[in-house]
Amino acid sequence: MSQAALIASERQFDLRQWLAEYGLAVSVSLLLHVLIVVLVAWGWESAPVSKHKVTPRFIEAKLVTVEAKTQKPKAAPKKNKVIDLTAKRREQQRREEAARKKRLAKEKAERERLRKLAEEKKRKQEALKKKQEQERLEKERQELEKQRRLQEQREQQRIAQEAAMADELAREEEMLLAEQDAATAQSYVAKMAQLIEQNWSRPPSARRGMKCELQLQLVPTGQVVSVVVTKSSGNPAFDRSAEQAVKKIGRFELLKEMPPSVFETYFRQLTLIFNPQDLRL
């Protein structure tokens, strides 16, 4: 009983002590955190400078789109040239008129005749002008037509070239396909050779350098339809053993997975060469 009371009092006392202890700890911890926050805030100040550098890049990107519009101003210089020509003509006219006036001042008697002459001249000039303009227009038309013809020719050439290119591409593709087919065929042949080698029991009379050629007829299921010895090795036992090896297998299961085009070109009629050192097509 007394001990329990003692513990309770100790605990109460502990609470006060505990508070005193924690007060220091709390203040230390808060001070530390305030210090860290201040340090972080100070260290952060230098960061935003880089952000300003980023913005000009957008403007650079916009400049690219402006370049596409530069084709338009090409039409303007032509107009300018026309205006220049007419201005020059006007100046000439003015000069001529001034000369005529001077002449009029000098020869007042012949003024009227001269005027008539001048008028005629004017008319002639105008007629000339008209002619020139017509000629110019015609020339332009002709040039345009020429350009059109040239363009047409070019287009035709281009079409022809493209056709030739397409042909060549097709040929190349065919070649590639053929190569691929040959490669796949080779891989299948290698597998078949392995199979046959496993099933081939060579007779004891087999010698190195003996060669025997068999022709197989196959169907797409891999079934061997017929085996014929086309070239004998001179040793009937050897020939028979080779024939037996193929017949023992009877059906090449792996040929089922083969694409039919490859089968038709390479495997419908297959010639196998048996050679005791190693088995080969």
Added chain:
Amino acid sequence: MGESESLSIFSLIINASLLVQLVMLVLFLASIISWVMIVQRGRYQSRAKSQFEEFENTFWSGIDLNQLYRQGNKGNQGVDGVENVFRAGFKEFSRLRQQGASDPDAVMEGTQRAMRVALAREEEKLEANLSFLASVASVSPYIGLFGTVWGIMNSFRGLANVHQATLATVAPGISEALVATAMGLFAAIPAVLAYNRFSHRAEVLINGYQTFAEEFSSILHRQVHSRQ
């Protein structure tokens, strides 16, 4: 430079979404509280260690045990650590002797039990708050990561409506979100270190107390059996 333009850490925190702000607040509080624990534990354990050494010195200096007990009685306040074990054991021992318990084994048993209780209490005191540090250490990185993931999710969702997505449009959001992870790590790292250190120190001290209790009980044992 305007406050709003510069990406100061405060503007980052203020501009963050509510959930991220809550996460940051939780982490900041966790960091403060864990530092309170760290300081308090450090002080308490170092004091306990010095008291333990001091008490052991006086105990093995050949002082009379009664006198030692009375010394503790005088300054009843602030009796802590291994002295509590000694006092519990000695009190029980002297009481049992005064009540005239004839069986020495019963006396020893009672004393040892009293000391075991005192040891358990001391152990509890030494390891108080360590569980909080451990949980802050293990959980706060996850909380920070959660805040970051949430913030990045939001910033990318905002990006979905923008035609020209540049780094400049995502960067502030991500930076904002990463503050949460930084805070989580900031809270977790000291907590991990402190937890490891304090738990090791507590273990060492408790081992010391236990060996002391054993030694003390062996002394009492000798006394009981020699007087018989």
